[in-house]
Amino acid sequence: MKYLVISDNHGDAQILQTVARHFKGQVDYMLHCGDSCLSADSPALVGYQTVLGNCDYENYAEKKLLEVEQDKILLTHGHLYDVNYGLNRLSLAAKQEQANLVFFGHTHCLGVEYVENCLYLNPGSISYPRGQYRALGGSLAIVETTPAKIKVQYYDRNFDAAKELAWEFAR
Numbered sequence: 001m002k003y004l005v006i007s008d009n010h011g012d013a014q015i016l017q018t019v020a021r022h023f024k025g026q027v028d029y030m031l032h033c034g035d036s037c038l039s040a041d042s043p044a045l046v047g048y049q050t051v052l053g054n055c056d057y058e059n060y061a062e063k064k065l066l067e068v069e070q071d072k073i074l075l076t077h078g079h080l081y082d083v084n085y086g087l088n089r090l091s092l093a094a095k096q097e098q099a100n101l102v103f104f105g106h107t108h109c110l111g112v113e114y115v116e117n118c119l120y121l122n123p124g125s126i127s128y129p130r131g132q133y134r135a136l137g138g139s140l141a142i143v144e145t146t147p148a149k150i151k152v153q154y155y156d157r158n159f160d161a162a163k164e165l166a167w168e169f170a171r
Contacts, residue, residue: 001068002026006048006140007033007077007105008125010055013044015126015157019140020047022159027142029068033105033123034060034077053077053105063093071101071145078104078122087113087120094118101143101150107131110139112152114169119143119150126157136162147171 004027009015016038020030034053038044040060052060054077063076074097081090083106094102095118102120109131110124124131124139133139138157143150154165 001028001071001145003028003073003101003103003143003145004030004140005033005103005121005123005143006030006126007123008035008053008108009037009127010035010125011037012127013038013042015138016044016048019126019159023142029066031066031073031075031103033075033103034079035105049075051075051077054079065097065099069145070147072097072099073101073103074099076102076104078106083107083122090120091115091118094120101145103143109133110141110154110165112141112167114150114167117171119152119169121152123154133162133165139165 030048032048032050034051035055040058052062066073100118108125111122113120123141126138136156139154142153150169152167154162
């Protein structure tokens with residue numbers, strides 16, 4: 001399966017539509033980790049599974065659990081799990097939900113870890129990046145899973161693959 005993971009566009013509807021058009025037919029799921037700052041019925045969110053961010057005021061779910069083939073995905077924004085202070089609370093939630101993929105946002109800093117057979121991935125912010133890779137001008141991630149491995153590739157706002165931001169993990 002191929003998942004597009006994006007977060008924290010903060011009202012930038014155009015980038016979500018551009019991303020959806022660009023990756024149409026290339027991914028199986030488009031997952032938004034919150035802070036869209038758009039109404040739940042916004043045309044920009046068509047095709048995205050979306051959760052509540054701390055800047056969202058619509059009726060979004062706080063988290064979603066998606067079961068797809070060999071994957072159980074926990075999709076959340078992260079603010080309710082204090083991700084600014086580490087992944088402890090998020091990892092406890094992942095274990096409780098028996099998730100093997102956890103996608104979250106909130107910090108605007110991209111990051112990926114594979115711990116105890118669970119992938120924790122923050123795609124960073126597509127519109128307001130922070131941290132070491134803010135020069136990308138925004139980021140999103142494509143996560144490809146097979147029974148044997150998980151591949152992660154980050155892309156910048158122009159949809160160019162960031163070659164130094166690619167990983168492969170054996171399952």
